[in-house]
Amino acid sequence: MPALRIGIVGAGSAVFSLRIVSDLIKAGAFSGSEVVLMDIDDERLKSVKTLAERLVSELGVNMKFKETKNLDETIKGSDFVINTALVGGHAYLEKVRRIGEKHGYYRGIEAQEFNMVSDYYTMTNFNQLDYFVHIARKVVELSPNAWLLQAANPVFEGTTLITRMVPEVNVVGFCHGYHGVDHIAETLGLEKEKIEWQVAGFNHAIWLNKFLYDGKDGYPLIEKWRDEHSSEWKPRTPFDDYVSPMAFEMLRIYGMMPIGDTVRNSSWRYHRDLETKKKWYGEPWGGADSELGWKWYQESLQKIVELEKLIAKLVQETPPLVKVFTKDGLKKIVGEGAPEEIVEGIAQIIDPDRMSGEQHVPFMMAITGVKPERLVINIPNNGTIKEIPDDVVVEIPAIVDKEGIHPEKIDPPLTPMVIRAYLYPRMTRMELAVRAYMERNIDYIKEILYRDPRTKSDEQVESVLGEILALPENERMRKHYGI
Amino acid sequence: MPALRIGIVGAGSAVFSLRIVSDLIKAGAFSGSEVVLMDIDDERLKSVKTLAERLVSELGVNMKFKETKNLDETIKGSDFVINTALVGGHAYLEKVRRIGEKHGYYRGIEAQEFNMVSDYYTMTNFNQLDYFVHIARKVVELSPNAWLLQAANPVFEGTTLITRMVPEVNVVGFCHGYHGVDHIAETLGLEKEKIEWQVAGFNHAIWLNKFLYDGKDGYPLIEKWRDEHSSEWKPRTPFDDYVSPMAFEMLRIYGMMPIGDTVRNSSWRYHRDLETKKKWYGEPWGGADSELGWKWYQESLQKIVELEKLIAKLVQETPPLVKVFTKDGLKKIVGEGAPEEIVEGIAQIIDPDRMSGEQHVPFMMAITGVKPERLVINIPNNGTIKEIPDDVVVEIPAIVDKEGIHPEKIDPPLTPMVIRAYLYPRMTRMELAVRAYMERNIDYIKEILYRDPRTKSDEQVESVLGEILALPENERMRKHYGI
Numbered sequence: 001m002p003a004l005r006i007g008i009v010g011a012g013s014a015v016f017s018l019r020i021v022s023d024l025i026k027a028g029a030f031s032g033s034e035v036v037l038m039d040i041d042d043e044r045l046k047s048v049k050t051l052a053e054r055l056v057s058e059l060g061v062n063m064k065f066k067e068t069k070n071l072d073e074t075i076k077g078s079d080f081v082i083n084t085a086l087v088g089g090h091a092y093l094e095k096v097r098r099i100g101e102k103h104g105y106y107r108g109i110e111a112q113e114f115n116m117v118s119d120y121y122t123m124t125n126f127n128q129l130d131y132f133v134h135i136a137r138k139v140v141e142l143s144p145n146a147w148l149l150q151a152a153n154p155v156f157e158g159t160t161l162i163t164r165m166v167p168e169v170n171v172v173g174f175c176h177g178y179h180g181v182d183h184i185a186e187t188l189g190l191e192k193e194k195i196e197w198q199v200a201g202f203n204h205a206i207w208l209n210k211f212l213y214d215g216k217d218g219y220p221l222i223e224k225w226r227d228e229h230s231s232e233w234k235p236r237t238p239f240d241d242y243v244s245p246m247a248f249e250m251l252r253i254y255g256m257m258p259i260g261d262t263v264r265n266s267s268w269r270y271h272r273d274l275e276t277k278k279k280w281y282g283e284p285w286g287g288a289d290s291e292l293g294w295k296w297y298q299e300s301l302q303k304i305v306e307l308e309k310l311i312a313k314l315v316q317e318t319p320p321l322v323k324v325f326t327k328d329g330l331k332k333i334v335g336e337g338a339p340e341e342i343v344e345g346i347a348q349i350i351d352p353d354r355m356s357g358e359q360h361v362p363f364m365m366a367i368t369g370v371k372p373e374r375l376v377i378n379i380p381n382n383g384t385i386k387e388i389p390d391d392v393v394v395e396i397p398a399i400v401d402k403e404g405i406h407p408e409k410i411d412p413p414l415t416p417m418v419i420r421a422y423l424y425p426r427m428t429r430m431e432l433a434v435r436a437y438m439e440r441n442i443d444y445i446k447e448i449l450y451r452d453p454r455t456k457s458d459e460q461v462e463s464v465l466g467e468i469l470a471l472p473e474n475e476r477m478r479k480h481y482g483i
Numbered sequence: 484m485p486a487l488r489i490g491i492v493g494a495g496s497a498v499f500s501l502r503i504v505s506d507l508i509k510a511g512a513f514s515g516s517e518v519v520l521m522d523i524d525d526e527r528l529k530s531v532k533t534l535a536e537r538l539v540s541e542l543g544v545n546m547k548f549k550e551t552k553n554l555d556e557t558i559k560g561s562d563f564v565i566n567t568a569l570v571g572g573h574a575y576l577e578k579v580r581r582i583g584e585k586h587g588y589y590r591g592i593e594a595q596e597f598n599m600v601s602d603y604y605t606m607t608n609f610n611q612l613d614y615f616v617h618i619a620r621k622v623v624e625l626s627p628n629a630w631l632l633q634a635a636n637p638v639f640e641g642t643t644l645i646t647r648m649v650p651e652v653n654v655v656g657f658c659h660g661y662h663g664v665d666h667i668a669e670t671l672g673l674e675k676e677k678i679e680w681q682v683a684g685f686n687h688a689i690w691l692n693k694f695l696y697d698g699k700d701g702y703p704l705i706e707k708w709r710d711e712h713s714s715e716w717k718p719r720t721p722f723d724d725y726v727s728p729m730a731f732e733m734l735r736i737y738g739m740m741p742i743g744d745t746v747r748n749s750s751w752r753y754h755r756d757l758e759t760k761k762k763w764y765g766e767p768w769g770g771a772d773s774e775l776g777w778k779w780y781q782e783s784l785q786k787i788v789e790l791e792k793l794i795a796k797l798v799q800e801t802p803p804l805v806k807v808f809t810k811d812g813l814k815k816i817v818g819e820g821a822p823e824e825i826v827e828g829i830a831q832i833i834d835p836d837r838m839s840g841e842q843h844v845p846f847m848m849a850i851t852g853v854k855p856e857r858l859v860i861n862i863p864n865n866g867t868i869k870e871i872p873d874d875v876v877v878e879i880p881a882i883v884d885k886e887g888i889h890p891e892k893i894d895p896p897l898t899p900m901v902i903r904a905y906l907y908p909r910m911t912r913m914e915l916a917v918r919a920y921m922e923r924n925i926d927y928i929k930e931i932l933y934r935d936p937r938t939k940s941d942e943q944v945e946s947v948l949g950e951i952l953a954l955p956e957n958e959r960m961r962k963h964y965g966i
Binding site for chain 2: 253389424447
């Protein structure tokens with residue numbers, strides 16, 4: 001039963017941090033561990049610490065917490081470093097999106113074919129990529145044996161960049177998008193235990209290569225549901241696209257079901273404008289990445305922050321967390337309008353029978369030898385997916401145990417259409433973004449834009465990039481690229 | 484000294500056919516051979532046969548010719564079948580281009596990023612791809628040990644399609660684009676014998692991965708010429724782009740020199756309109772694939788046809804070929820305005836010291852054991868270029884001898900930028916076009932158009948494809964795709 005030291009970079013998200021802490025407690029294996037909470041936001045950090053301490057004291061668990069704004073302190077002596085920080089925050093991303101729209105790029109220049117996820121910036125959040133590399137180097141310097149768990153986006157570009165620039169670091173990228181398989185199974189009314197599945201691809205670009213139900217091919221069940229029920233389908237939230245027309249359209253073209261955020265990452269044909277988005281991702285939002293869907297999401301984020309503040313205040317006053325963190329308790333605080341997902345996510349924290357679904361703690365349990373786990377993780381390909389270069393990070397299922405990470409054989413393989421008509425163009429954009437950073441060559445970023453169907457002239461590229469580079473936030477970026 | 488039977492499909496091009504015949508004669512190894520000339524154009528076929536017979540009789544060589552319109556007769560009993568036919572001819576290609584332009588596709592829908600070559604139709608010349616497969620099947624049926632030399636475009640899509648659909652056939656794709664290396668060397672004033680080079684990639688997408696001069700890195704010589712002379716550069720013909728601003732721009736971005744037609748195959752950034760093309764490919768034409776450059780080429784083709792008729796007529800009347808086929812003789816016939824390349828190409832036929840530069844006869848010499856040759860050929864990758872799937876046809880240098888084809892090790896490897904930012908997107912379009920044919924799924928062709936920056940709506944794709952499919956020439960295509 002190892003006592004660990006775990007550093008969380010970007011711990012100011014109370015929900016995420018408490019979910020990790022709660023998973024650690026439920027794992028029942030890490031008594032005596034210390035969690036170092038790091039964030040640049042004092043207030044949020046303090047309330048997370050208060051809540052975390054309250055949680056462990058109420059549950060009678062031996063676990064310590066430390067708050068810090070210092071990265072070295074977070075990393076030094078840690079066994080695991082989780083990076084979940086978004087440098088610049090959503091405010092910066094929205095600023096960049098607005099500049100893009102001003103120059104004729106609907107939904108901003110980062111909205112790209114096969115990467116429409118609205119906070120997955122691969123080109124212009126230089127500070128984010130730079131921080132990834134900085135953390136990785138710090139881990140090598142201060143805790144060379146530690147594992148770096150890369151949870152912050154862009155996981156595909158970020159983990160690939162880290163493995164290329166800091167090859168000595170033990171890094172694994174995490175995303176919970178593969179839970180999309182469960183959503184599909186739930187929709188179809190299948191029993192989870194009878195499903196055997198695999199997914200493979202890149203982060204936000206994974207495909208259900210294997211789907212057996214009760215030992216038999218489960219795809220006919222998906223197709224049956226599509227044929228019988230999809231006409232009545234309506235999304236419950238902008239993110240509810242698992243069985244949207246878009247998902248089935250991708251199945252039709254590529255021959256496999258897209259899983260999780262992959263559904264969002266189709267091509268411009270399906271994202272031209274709000275009307276088109278609505279057609280493929282459902283009414284009223286047109287998916288998470290339309291102007292409506294993204295507004296919904298940003299308001300949800302805002303609600304979470306407010307909720308966290310409320311909870312922290314409430315908890316300091318009187319009732320135990322086990323009273324506050326129930327669905328009814330939460331609804332009393334935020335009113336009935338609170339998104340179900342958020343309420344669920346918080347209520348799960350004090351439910352002794354449910355892990356969060358995040359893979360960070362299961363990974364810790366597995367790699368420290370407490371219990372082997374099957375996880376879906378992001379690591380360099382090294383032959384796992386055929387026809388993908390070795391030094392490209394892929395998202396694949398693996399058995400993790402104290403000997404290390406053992407990728408599963410991807411069987412059946414991804415279809416040629418998935419590999420050659422979907423993953424390759426996605427990979428090309430990753431290469432250009434990652435190489436731009438590595439070679440300090442902004443022309444590779446321009447190259448992405450030159451190939452963008454919204455670009456009409458060289459001047460458009462120069463002016464949109466020029467305005468983004470001129471932002472005060474991008475001083476380091478300008479320096480990096482010699483501008 | 485083997486006597487061969489060689490079938491030429493599309494032999495109505497007198498220049499091509501006579502070059503092959505003349506190479507056969509100069510090879511000095513194939514006495515007693517028979518060449519079967521096949522074409523659908525009676526008149527041209529007759530004049531080619533007349534010229535060919537005249538050529539061998541004047542040179543005192545033992546070689547027989549047969550003319551036919553029958554494919555079986557061309558293939559049966561042949562050791563080599565050369566396919567150089569363009570089904571539908573240029574007239575069909577221009578018709579399709581005009582329809583594309585009518586629907587908002589400048590230079591037609593076949594003009595695609597990384598494939599701007601104006602007669603390299605991968606989607607809409609169904610009859611051409613279909614004929615490729617038909618010929619390959621006929622070879623397997625009638626002459627299973629014969630070699631099929633695939634000279635007709637699109638060589639990349641065509642040879643890949645043949646190897647996938649008719650895996651039993653011995654097929655090799657040919658293109659003379661690699662001679663671009665010589666053009667560069669000539670421009671730089673280098674001695675040919677001191678150059679050591681390799682090219683690798685796909686047809687019309689090959690890159691100078693190795694360039695040594697006198698045993699030392701020759702790239703600095705290229706860069707020196709660029710720095711000192713490129714400002715004075717002017718193209719002599721629309722095709723003269725070897726050291727154009729475009730070629731050096733590609734060197735800058737991808738880290739290697741593009742060779743031959745590769746220079747034409749840049750992205751839309753360099754092809755947006757005539758002005759842009761002129762900037763990168765030079766005045767006055769803006770490259771071979773602009774409206775001006777292509778007009779020049781079509782007029783040249785017309786001149787060749789007229790020239791061939793004139794020559795055939797002249798020869799029947801009086802003088803020996805050795806008198807007609809001199810530069811002066813030819814200029815007397817066509818006047819001073821004749822393109823130098825054409826005059827050169829014909830004059831070479833009777834020059835005893837110069838092979839045509841086409842690789843077909845050298846391949847025959849090599850594979851029949853007369854003399855091993857180093858050739859640049861198109862065959863399935865099977866590991867030759869790293870990170871390219873095995874079943875994709877690549878253009879690479881190989882030693883050919885009677886044991887077979889031995890690809891050279893590509894060393895140094897292509898740059899990651901060439902592979903991942905250039906070859907991959909080119910390959911994706913090949914996959915979609917080839918799979919459309921193989922799976923009888925027109926949606927893959929639509930997918931290419933959906934991703935085309937000129938496409939503004941689904942309706943545009945439907946209407947442009949609808950109009951092309953409705954052409955009387957495309958009856959078989961409609962049937963194939965169930966339309």
